[in-house]
Amino acid sequence: MFKTFTIISKNVKVVSRNWMYVALLAILPLIFIFATSLLLDSVDSENVEIGIVSDSNSPPIKEIIPEANFIEYGSFEFCKEDLKSGAVPVCIDTPKGSDIANMEIYFDNSKLFLSKYAKQYVSEKILEKQLTMFELTLDEVLFKMNHLEENVDLAKEELEMVLSELIVQEKRIIEHQENLSEIKEEFDESHSDVKENQELMRENIKTFGEASENLEGNITEFRERNEKLRMQIESIKPVLEETLPPDEYEEVEEELNSTLKTLDLIDKNLEVLESTGYYDDPDSMLEDFDNAVETLDKMAILFEELDDELEKGIEIMQKNQERSKEMLEEIEKGKEDLDEIKGEIESASEGGAVLHDAFEIDESASYLFFPLIFILIIAFTSIILSNIIIAEQTHKKSYIKEMATPTGDSIFLFCDFFVALSIVVIQIAVLLLLGEYLFNLNILSNLLYIFPVSILVASVFVFTGMSIGYVVKSKNISILISTFALLFLIVFSDLIVPRQLSGNILRIITGINPFVIAEKLLFNKMVFSETIKSAGLYMALLGFFLFTLIIFSYFCKKVGKYKIMKS
Amino acid sequence: MEIIFLDDILKKYRKNKVLNGLTLNVEKGEILGIMGKSGCGKTTLLKGLIGMINYDSGKIYFNGEKINILNKNFLRNRVGFASQENMLYEELTLMENIVYYGKLYNLKKSEIIENASQLLGLSGLSNSKRLLIKNFSGGMKKRANILVSLVHDPDVLILDEPTTGLDPILRSSIWEYILKINKQGKTVIVSSHLIEELQEYCTNVAFMHRGRILGKYDIKDKEKFSEETLNKIFIKWLS
Numbered sequence: 176m177f178k179t180f181t182i183i184s185k186n187v188k189v190v191s192r193n194w195m196y197v198a199l200l201a202i203l204p205l206i207f208i209f210a211t212s213l214l215l216d217s218v219d220s221e222n223v224e225i226g227i228v229s230d231s232n233s234p235p236i237k238e239i240i241p242e243a244n245f246i247e248y249g250s251f252e253f254c255k256e257d258l259k260s261g262a263v264p265v266c267i268d269t270p271k272g273s274d275i276a277n278m279e280i281y282f283d284n285s286k287l288f289l290s291k292y293a294k295q296y297v298s299e300k301i302l303e304k305q306l307t308m309f310e311l312t313l314d315e316v317l318f319k320m321n322h323l324e325e326n327v328d329l330a331k332e333e334l335e336m337v338l339s340e341l342i343v344q345e346k347r348i349i350e351h352q353e354n355l356s357e358i359k360e361e362f363d364e365s366h367s368d369v370k371e372n373q374e375l376m377r378e379n380i381k382t383f384g385e386a387s388e389n390l391e392g393n394i395t396e397f398r399e400r401n402e403k404l405r406m407q408i409e410s411i412k413p414v415l416e417e418t419l420p421p422d423e424y425e426e427v428e429e430e431l432n433s434t435l436k437t438l439d440l441i442d443k444n445l446e447v448l449e450s451t452g453y454y455d456d457p458d459s460m461l462e463d464f465d466n467a468v469e470t471l472d473k474m475a476i477l478f479e480e481l482d483d484e485l486e487k488g489i490e491i492m493q494k495n496q497e498r499s500k501e502m503l504e505e506i507e508k509g510k511e512d513l514d515e516i517k518g519e520i521e522s523a524s525e526g527g528a529v530l531h532d533a534f535e536i537d538e539s540a541s542y543l544f545f546p547l548i549f550i551l552i553i554a555f556t557s558i559i560l561s562n563i564i565i566a567e568q569t570h571k572k573s574y575i576k577e578m579a580t581p582t583g584d585s586i587f588l589f590c591d592f593f594v595a596l597s598i599v600v601i602q603i604a605v606l607l608l609l610g611e612y613l614f615n616l617n618i619l620s621n622l623l624y625i626f627p628v629s630i631l632v633a634s635v636f637v638f639t640g641m642s643i644g645y646v647v648k649s650k651n652i653s654i655l656i657s658t659f660a661l662l663f664l665i666v667f668s669d670l671i672v673p674r675q676l677s678g679n680i681l682r683i684i685t686g687i688n689p690f691v692i693a694e695k696l697l698f699n700k701m702v703f704s705e706t707i708k709s710a711g712l713y714m715a716l717l718g719f720f721l722f723t724l725i726i727f728s729y730f731c732k733k734v735g736k737y738k739i740m741k742s
Numbered sequence: 743m744e745i746i747f748l749d750d751i752l753k754k755y756r757k758n759k760v761l762n763g764l765t766l767n768v769e770k771g772e773i774l775g776i777m778g779k780s781g782c783g784k785t786t787l788l789k790g791l792i793g794m795i796n797y798d799s800g801k802i803y804f805n806g807e808k809i810n811i812l813n814k815n816f817l818r819n820r821v822g823f824a825s826q827e828n829m830l831y832e833e834l835t836l837m838e839n840i841v842y843y844g845k846l847y848n849l850k851k852s853e854i855i856e857n858a859s860q861l862l863g864l865s866g867l868s869n870s871k872r873l874l875i876k877n878f879s880g881g882m883k884k885r886a887n888i889l890v891s892l893v894h895d896p897d898v899l900i901l902d903e904p905t906t907g908l909d910p911i912l913r914s915s916i917w918e919y920i921l922k923i924n925k926q927g928k929t930v931i932v933s934s935h936l937i938e939e940l941q942e943y944c945t946n947v948a949f950m951h952r953g954r955i956l957g958k959y960d961i962k963d964k965e966k967f968s969e970e971t972l973n974k975i976f977i978k979w980l981s
Contacts, residue, residue, distance in 0.1 A: 177845065178845055178846065178848070181841070181842055181845035181846070182842075182846075185831065185834065185838070185842045188833060188834055188838065189831055189833045189834065192833040192874075193833065571829075571831070572825060572827045572828060572829040573829050573830055573831050575794070575825070575829060576823070576829035576830075576843070576890075576891075577846065578794050579792045579793060579794050579818060579821075579823050580818060580843065580846035580847055581815035581818045581819055581846075581847065581848065582846045740789060740794060740795045741755055
């Protein structure tokens with residue numbers, strides 16, 4: 176144990192007495208993280224310069240993206256030249272009078288990511304404009320459809336009223352028809368009786384004519400007799416009043432008055448008989464009778480026709496009712512279709528797919544990129560530092576002298592690792608404090624997770640750098656290989672191409688990249704204060720890498736020693 | 743009395759036989775100079791003697807005990823080694839180097855301090871023990887290098903061309919230091935290609951050629967170690 180402490184103490188002294196290490200490991204990463212955060216915070220799609228070719232003073236794109244940086248060109252050829260030289264990533268050709276739908280947009284596809292950002296920025300703005308226009312159109316369509324729906328409702332109400340009136344009318348006509356049928360029936364009965372007895376009645380009228388010649392004398396005689404009677408009654412009344420007791424007289428007088436009224440009635444009847452005039456004109460009576468029969472015949476025909484007309488009217492009413500019902504059904508169906516279309520339009524106007532930000536987090540690039548930059552610095556420091564320490568050590572003659580001592584390689588291996596890791600741990604601590612206080616990430620509250628994970632990842636990187644340092648004889652080549660190892664880790668990560676966009680093989684490679692695993696493990700904890708689901712699996716994988724690298728670096732040390740001995 | 747005996751040693755790097763049937767015995771207390779052309783196998787021989795490499799075949803005896811891969815640390819604890827180049831950490835002081843290497847040889851701090859005070863007196867570096875090695879002069883570095891090789895009090899000190907690159911005055915001061923060490927009872931094995939040095943300071947000289955010891959000669963034995971002998975050896979080397 177004391178041997179280990181001695182070697183560590185020696186390593187610390189050797190490292191700490193070289194100011195270049197301090198500069199490399201303490202100052203440069205700090206400068207790097209500040210510079211990176213400044214750079215990242217200045218990133219904005221609005222900075223994209225857009226070349227526009229237009230013979231119009233206000234091309235539509237200027238209305239769509241008024242805040243953009245536009246560079247105007249006289250012709251498309253000039254714009255294309257600048258596109259090729261990288262001066263602008265987008266060229267928009269907008270001939271005079273063209274609208275949003277007729278713009279020709281050219282992106283610099285030779286610069287993959289810039290092109291994607293520019294495409295996303297311009298497309299997003301155009302889409303926003305188109306969506307606004309679409310929403311306005313939909314609102315207008317909806318307004319008109321609502322109006323149409325109101326009209327349809329009104330028409331339906333009107334039609335329903337017409338239908339109900341038709342039903343009422345039909346009932347009335349049916350009632351009239353029934354009444355008419357009854358009257359007609361009675362009429363037909365009377366009419367047939369009249370027809371049957373027409374000749375007999377004509378004979379009777381003729382007979383009545385002959386008898387009416389004596390009627391006038393008889394009426395005069397009746398009137399004279401009535402007058403005599405009235406006078407006799409009037410004359411007898413005072414006699415009876417005097418002779419009879421009052422009670423009896425009252426009864427008699429009542430009888431006498433009644434007789435007088437009867438006589439008045441007879442007079443009136445005689446007047447009526449006289450007023451007909453038939454008694455002195457029997458021919459006229461016969462003519463009137465014939466006319467009356469003829470009228471009755473016509474009435475019978477009229478009744479028949481009226482009955483037919485009513486029947487037809489009922490039929491028409493029923494047909495109209497049917498048509499009204501059909502029309503109502505059609506209107507109902509049309510209204511349903513209208514509602515359906517309206518619903519679709521309304522749901523379309525409500526947006527359909529709505530884009531949301533799933534998390535309420537600080538979206539500044541320096542905040543979101545901190546875990547990545549943190550891992551990047553740790554990976555850089557761990558690999559390069561451990562490699563430099565080992566490369567420096569193996570190129571000293573003291574390394575050969577150490578080989579001649581009775582101290583095992585494993586002890587040296589552990590001590591080298593411990594010293595390199597100690598320096599990285601200092602850096603981890605400084606960076607985590609920066610993350611907490613400068614970038615406001617959730618670090619200190621999750622320190623029990625973040626710190627061990629950082630140490631685990633750093634250990635993997637340290638052993639990577641150490642292995643290269645032990646096995647590669649040339650110091651420069653060793654540092655170069657370490658740099659390439661670091662580049663390899665970076666290239667097969669999210670830094671250049673997001674792994675979600677890559678193919679299966681590349682995704683597997685990036686999936687087991689310790690750099691990516693570390694970023695996955697730390698990002699969620701630092702940003703969301705949450706542990707990712709497969710954290711245990713990833714940590715086990717890192718543990719496996721660490722174990723493999725310990726064994727590998729031990730063999731690298733042996734191989735390196737053999738090479739030194741041989742030389 | 744024999745302290746080291748190498749018997750029929752073979753060491754190959756791929757097909758190249760660097761040591762080819764080498765046999766050598768080293769007497770206790772002697773200063774043995776090993777001389778040979780560059781590439782004759784001197785350094786490989788010495789690396790094997792300090793336990794840094796394993797020979798492919800042959801036997802090594804140290805104080806009569808056979809050395810194998812399992813008891814290599816036995817050899818390491820009894821042999822000290824210094825090369826022509828500085829093997830100390832330049833960023834550490836001399837004392838820090840002494841303590842560091844002492845600990846690697848499993849010594850207690852008290853033992854290290856005790857040994858160091860004696861060795862510092864012997865090397866004349868007592869006043870420089872708190873200085874960083876990178877601030878030492880060339881001669882001081884050589885002496886410091888040898889001093890640290892003795893911190894674990896080995897029986898045998900192996901020096902690989904210890905005076906290379908030094909001026910004659912510094913060379914003689916280093917040899918004086920080696921002689922002092924030898925007088926402390928340490929056996930010293932020195933490789934060099936400077937025959938005059940070996941003639942002047944060694945008790946015996948062994949000549950190496952193509953991985954073999956051509957012969958080991960006592961400097962004081964004028965009959966064997968003569969001008970004629972040297973000429974024969976040089977003719978053999980040239981052929």
